[in-house]
Amino acid sequence: MEFTFILKKLITAFIMPLSIGLLLGLIGLIYLYQHKLKKAKVFLTISLIWIVTISYEPFSAIMIQPLETKYEKLEIIPDDVKYILLLGGDMENRGWEALRLYHKIKDVKIITSGYAGNQEIAEAIRTANILQELGIPKDKIIIHDKPKDTKEEAIIIKQILKDAKFILVTSGYHMPRAMKIFQKEGLNPIPAPTDFRIKHNSKFISTPYGMNLNNTERAWHEYIGTLWARIRY
Numbered sequence: 001m002e003f004t005f006i007l008k009k010l011i012t013a014f015i016m017p018l019s020i021g022l023l024l025g026l027i028g029l030i031y032l033y034q035h036k037l038k039k040a041k042v043f044l045t046i047s048l049i050w051i052v053t054i055s056y057e058p059f060s061a062i063m064i065q066p067l068e069t070k071y072e073k074l075e076i077i078p079d080d081v082k083y084i085l086l087l088g089g090d091m092e093n094r095g096w097e098a099l100r101l102y103h104k105i106k107d108v109k110i111i112t113s114g115y116a117g118n119q120e121i122a123e124a125i126r127t128a129n130i131l132q133e134l135g136i137p138k139d140k141i142i143i144h145d146k147p148k149d150t151k152e153e154a155i156i157i158k159q160i161l162k163d164a165k166f167i168l169v170t171s172g173y174h175m176p177r178a179m180k181i182f183q184k185e186g187l188n189p190i191p192a193p194t195d196f197r198i199k200h201n202s203k204f205i206s207t208p209y210g211m212n213l214n215n216t217e218r219a220w221h222e223y224i225g226t227l228w229a230r231i232r233y
Contacts, residue, residue, distance in 0.1 A: 012221065012224060015224065016217055016220060017050075017217055018051070018054070018213065020050065021047050021050040021051040021054065022047070022051075024043050024044075024047035025043070025047035025048075028041075029044070031043060032044070051213075052208050054213055054217075055208030055209060055212050055216070056212060059216065060219070061198055061215075063216050063219035064198055064216075064218065064219040065198050067173040067175070068172035068173050068196050068197065068198050070172075070175060071179070071193045072193070073194070074101070074167065074191065074192035077101060077104050077105060078190065079105060079106065081105060081108060082107065082108055082164070082166070083108065083111055083161060083166040084098050084102060084110045084166065085111045085113065085167065085168050085169065086098040086111065086113065087150070087153065087169060087170040088114050090114075090123070090127070090171075090195075091126075091127050091130045091131075093171065093195040094169055094170060094171060094195050095127060095131070096194070097169050098110055098169045099134065101167055101192060109141065109142055110136065110142070111141075112124040112125075112127040112128045112141060112144065113144040113145075113153050114126075114127065114145065114147075115147060115148045116145070122143075122145035123145075124143045124144055125145055128141045142160075144156055144157075150177065150178050150181050150182075150225075151229070154181050154182045154184075154185040155185060158185045161187065163186060163187070163188055165188045166189060166190065168182065168189035168190065168191055169192045170195075171194065171195035171196075171197075172194065172195060172197070172198075173195075175193040176222070176226075177225050177229065179191055180229065
């Protein structure tokens with residue numbers, strides 16, 4: 001499992017939009033130093049056009065919009081739910097939605113998730129610590145610090161919740177893939193998307209921007225993840 005996870009991460013890193021653009025540029029430089037100017041110009045030009053395109057606001061909006069508009073923000077909150085799953089931790093972007101829902105539902109618990117990665121403390125634990133600092137009682141928090149991806153999280157949640165309903169909090173662009181994975185495991189998640197990236201006033205005439213590139217990369221990652229899930233699961 002560990003080898004498969006690492007291999008998946010490595011392959012994904014090499015086929016991300018920015019990596020593709022840099023690879024094309026590298027090939028162009030190799031041709032340039034070999035004095036093969038015609039081929040060098042072709043690859044360097046394609047590399048520049050590609051990086052500019054994926055950093056262009058309308059392009060990133062087209063990529064991420066189908067993902068973020070799949071589910072709407074949770075406004076009608078059921079009162080018979082006993083668990084909120086904060087997928088992947090992330091207090092900076094996702095955590096506030098979990099807090100909002102926690103204060104609207106009686107006797108509910110928050111499940112934090114996220115493994116350590118290259119950090120000393122797992123994200124699930126870091127998130128739980130922040131929640132406690134914000135006034136959430138320790139006995140209202142369940143920590144899952146072992147799952148490394150959404151599939152592993154779904155398997156563990158299944159063991160605890162069985163077919164009970166729960167609120168799933170994750171980023172809007174990640175919600176469609178997460179819902180499919182959880183439902184495939186026989187779970188009953190209620191989507192509560194947050195951390196929306198799309199701008200409804202996207203400008204057609206705009207300059208390349210790092211945030212747009214980031215949005216393109218996030219959307220691309222989700223499409224690859226969806227394809228991987230179909231092949232593997």
